[in-house]
């Protein structure tokens with residue numbers, strides 16, 4: 340598992356690999372910290388998070404600590420930063436409803452299929468709702484995933500009211516006694532304000548039909564855009580109730596350091612990462628594993 344994650348993160352690892360030489364060098368602490376800061380910024384960790392980490396390392400270590408001691412300090416610092424998040428609760432009990440939100444093309448539909456696959460593997464009865472009625476091919480795309488995974492998909496005509504799709508889906512979900520309903524949403528409508536209203540409406544209908552639901556609203560962010568993912572995330576924070584982040588496309592990018600900046604700057608846990616286009620390419624995010632995959 341760790342080996343696999345390492346391989347998937349290989350492009351980001353290349354950036355961090357320079358650190359290996361650094362940690363084996365005979366450099367003084369201040370030189371190591373300078374080089375480290377530079378590498379982290381190159382890896383898209385972000386300036387303010389990088390500064391925060393360097394400062395914390397300075398406090399945590401002594402002036403004449405060896406580079407290898409600094410490496411341990413960095414690992415501890417990163418693990419602490421990545422796991423110090425609210426909401427890292429155990430998975431919610433079935434039946435539950437998960438809503439996927441995020442900018443267009445970020446990977447919502449694909450990530451949802453991955454979650455469906457995972458739940459299936461746990462023996463759960465899954466249903467998916469195509470509440471993206473804005474993009475012409477969205478219904479078909481989810482329909483194809485449904486066929487491939489053998490998961491029923493509640494669909495609607497192009498341009499239909501997404502909240503009514505959600506309504507129909509929740510009714511079927513209850514009637515068929517499913518364990519998990521995954522709700523896909525559009526990445527873009529006419530304006531951002533429209534999108535936020537649409538999401539609120541979907542959420543309201545779900546909550547009205549199933550008290551306590553949606554148990555999870557995952558904000559899907561594309562790691563390949565690095566620091567810009569933060570800008571997108573802030574837009575979506577205007578929509579209330581997001582419970583966690585699903586960070587996609589870590590397999591193809593050297594900007595995996597963005598995980599660290601995003602986790603630091605948003606008061607939200609990173610719950611999953613996407614490492615490929617297939618339904619199995621899902622990793623439940625765990626700080627220690629991620630740091631190990633990056634740094635060893």
Ligand SMILES: Nc1nc2c(ncn2[C@@H]2O[C@H](COP(=O)(O)OP(=O)(O)OP(=O)(O)O)[C@@H](O)[C@H]2O)c(=O)[nH]1
Nearest residue numbers: 443444445446447448449526587588613614615616
């Ligand atoms: N390499 C890689 N590609 C991914 C990953 N997740 C999604 N993709 C690809 O990203 C593209 C967009 O994915 P979608 O799931 O359609 O994104 P979306 O957010 O639903 O897009 P809209 O419905 O247009 O808003 C597709 O080509 C996916 O195969 C990932 O973890 N790794």
Ligand SMILES: [Mg+2]
Nearest residue numbers: 447448471477
């Ligand atoms: Mg989609």
